[in-house]
Amino acid sequence: MHRHVGAISVLRSRYRKTARSGSEVVKLMTSSEGRFSGKIAVVTGGASGIGAAVCRRLIAEGASVVAGDINGDSLAVMQSELGTSFVGVPTDVAIEADVENMVNTAVHRFGGLHLGFNIAGTARGGSIREIELDDYMFTIRICQAGVLLGIKHESNAIIRTGNGGAIVNIASLNSRVPMFGAAGYCSAKAAAHMLTQVAALELAEYNIRVNTVSPGLTATPMTSPIAALPGVMDAYMDRIPLNRPAQPEEIAASSLYLASDDASYISGINLFVDGAWEQTGYPDLRPFQEKASADRSTS
Numbered sequence: 001m002h003r004h005v006g007a008i009s010v011l012r013s014r015y016r017k018t019a020r021s022g023s024e025v026v027k028l029m030t031s032s033e034g035r036f037s038g039k040i041a042v043v044t045g046g047a048s049g050i051g052a053a054v055c056r057r058l059i060a061e062g063a064s065v066v067a068g069d070i071n072g073d074s075l076a077v078m079q080s081e082l083g084t085s086f087v088g089v090p091t092d093v094a095i096e097a098d099v100e101n102m103v104n105t106a107v108h109r110f111g112g113l114h115l116g117f118n119i120a121g122t123a124r125g126g127s128i129r130e131i132e133l134d135d136y137m138f139t140i141r142i143c144q145a146g147v148l149l150g151i152k153h154e155s156n157a158i159i160r161t162g163n164g165g166a167i168v169n170i171a172s173l174n175s176r177v178p179m180f181g182a183a184g185y186c187s188a189k190a191a192a193h194m195l196t197q198v199a200a201l202e203l204a205e206y207n208i209r210v211n212t213v214s215p216g217l218t219a220t221p222m223t224s225p226i227a228a229l230p231g232v233m234d235a236y237m238d239r240i241p242l243n244r245p246a247q248p249e250e251i252a253a254s255s256l257y258l259a260s261d262d263a264s265y266i267s268g269i270n271l272f273v274d275g276a277w278e279q280t281g282y283p284d285l286r287p288f289q290e291k292a293s294a295d296r297s298t299s
């Protein structure tokens with residue numbers, strides 16, 4: 001599920017059976033211009049997918065953004081698209097000095113920090129019986145320790161800036177729902193939300209709110225390889241009631257809501273943005289129930 005191949009068009013085009021497609025929903029979203037006017041944000045994983053959508057919308061709504069990502073080439077492309085309100089800093093979120101440097105860049109270039117978005121993620125899979133410890137730890141270091149380091153350095157910079165702020169961590173449906181072959185990813189995402197909860201407790205006295213957004217299937221380079229496999233999307237759609245993947249802009253909209261003053265009394269939550277996927281842990285038993293009811297009425 002987490003290799004990078006360019007087949008996003010599969011996700012974007014094949015599942016438009018519902019009344020309103022993802023891109024139509026995105027067009028309907030009004031960007032509340034100026035909502036983040038004067039705010040300074042750091043965004044990890046900002047070079048692609050959900051992180052890039054968060055960067056674009058923050059800047060559209062008035063913020064200055066420093067994005068940290070291991071993909072320096074994509075950061076450079078974002079830089080030329082977004083102009084002087086955007087600074088890309090090559091960053092490995094599993095390396096503390098890199099995360100500190102990303103946060104310090106925001107403070108030095110723009111004068112402080114108000115918002116942190118910890119979005120960078122990737123995974124190495126493998127069943128529990130076969131996975132190598134190195135592969136498990138690779139995922140834990142990026143998706144779990146990377147979130148810890150982000151919260152640590154972002155919160156200290158927000159406190160030094162002095163006006164409070166908000167941090168949003170991107171976890172996953174897999175923070176609550178297990179997936180075959182993804183022990184590292186699922187446990188790291190569950191831990192990311194627990195880090196949110198601990199941080200919400202510890203940082204409330206500094207007027208810093210901390211929340212998790214847990215996306216379901218989202219059309220990004222992360223999911224395009226698996227989306228290209230025959231039959232996979234049908235299997236996903238059997239479980240996703242809204243019958244389509246999310247667009248990254250829809251995850252960005254929910255993330256910016258939690259970072260905004262509209263969410264001023266929300267801290268410590270895990271917001272599932274999943275097309276109701278979390279509700280379908282059970283198979284759909286309706287055909288069986290209808291048959292049982294028909295059998296009863298004829299006996």
Ligand SMILES: NC(=O)c1ccc[n+]([C@@H]2O[C@H](COP(=O)([O-])OP(=O)(O)OC[C@H]3O[C@@H](n4cnc5c(N)ncnc54)[C@H](O)[C@@H]3O)[C@@H](O)[C@H]2O)c1
Nearest residue numbers: 045048049050069070092093119120121172217218220222
């Ligand atoms: N796409 C989905 O269906 C989906 C679902 C649930 C959760 N998520 C989560 O959303 C987040 C964003 O994923 P996406 O779908 O936009 O994928 P993506 O691959 O488009 O973007 C992930 C970004 O993280 C960066 N990155 C990877 N390792 C890094 C590291 N060590 N340091 C810094 N940057 C690093 C990558 O270079 C990339 O730019 C991830 O945490 C992912 O687990 C995605």
